[in-house]
Amino acid sequence: MRRGDRERCAxxxxxxxxxxxxxxxxxxxxxxxxxxxxxxxxxxxxxEPSAAGSPLLLPLIVMRCVRRRRAPGLxxxxxxxxxxxxxxxxxxxxxxLNIVLIPKLASTGAxxxxxxxxxxxxxxxxxxxxxxFPRFWHRADTIVALKTxxxxxxxxxxxxxxxxxxxxxxxxxxxxxxxxxxxCAAALLLAS
Numbered sequence: 001m002r003r004g005d006r007e008r009c010a011x012x013x014x015x016x017x018x019x020x021x022x023x024x025x026x027x028x029x030x031x032x033x034x035x036x037x038x039x040x041x042x043x044x045x046x047x048e049p050s051a052a053g054s055p056l057l058l059p060l061i062v063m064r065c066v067r068r069r070r071a072p073g074l075x076x077x078x079x080x081x082x083x084x085x086x087x088x089x090x091x092x093x094x095x096x097l098n099i100v101l102i103p104k105l106a107s108t109g110a111x112x113x114x115x116x117x118x119x120x121x122x123x124x125x126x127x128x129x130x131x132x133f134p135r136f137w138h139r140a141d142t143i144v145a146l147k148t149x150x151x152x153x154x155x156x157x158x159x160x161x162x163x164x165x166x167x168x169x170x171x172x173x174x175x176x177x178x179x180x181x182x183x184c185a186a187a188l189l190l191a192s
Contacts, residue, residue, distance in 0.1 A: 006077075010133030013073035017066055017126075018141045022148050024065035026183050028058045029152040030176050033159040034166070038176075041169030044169035056111040063122050070125045077132035086121045147190045155183055 016173040031038065035054040039047045101109030110129035130136045159179065165173040 006133065009073070009076045010135050013076065013129065013133065014138070014141065015069065017073070018144055021062070022067040022146055022187065024062040025148045025152045026180060027061050027065070029155050029183055030179050031061065031154045032058060032152075033163070033179055034172055034176055037166045037169070037172035041172045050107065053108050054110070056108060056115070059115055059119070060111065063118055066122060066126075070122070070129065073129050073133070074125060077129065079128055079132055083125070083129055086125055090118050090121045095183050117161060144191075148187065151183070151186045151190060155179065155186070 014159075015173055032055065034053040036048065037055075039051040040056065043050075071083055074080065094113055097113030097116055101113050105112065163175065166175050
């Protein structure tokens with residue numbers, strides 16, 4: 001890959017991952033505030049106990065968002081082999097951990113197995129991107145991430161203190177839209 005192509009690819013991959021992190025923070029914020037309403041509203045009252053374990057899903061949301069942009073970056077950097085090996089290793093470890101954890105912890109075991117098997121793979125993938133594209137992650141990207149995390153945490157905390165839990169799926173959707181609007185407004189204010 002020529003130098004100009006490499007730099008453009010690094011910029012596009014970088015911007016894409018940064019934007020996906022912000023999007024993941026938005027989804028995590030909505031889910032952290034409304035997990036019970038979402039679970040019960042879409043799946044029914046019998047799934048209410050599952051909402052208690054839903055905070056374990058939050059890191060998975062972030063990982064899934066980043067993975068969707070990490071893979072094309074690795075392929076563009078001629079690191080498709082690493083991507084394939086990482087995916088295979090994650091699947092093998094996940095399968096083995098599922099065999100051990102699901103009988104003991106049910107769905108919580110499956111979530112824990114996925115976290116244990118895929119977090120190292122995500123980190124290795126990002127480090128590989130950093131090595132392939134020396135200009136991959138900049139200080140400004142770290143600042144965006146550091147601004148986004150406290151914003152999400154503040155919105156979650158304020159919601160839990162001041163908002164009442166929605167009693168129906170339509171109200172849950174309205175709450176989700178309001179949370180999205182507040183999050184986006186805060187992100188725009190912090191960006192300027």
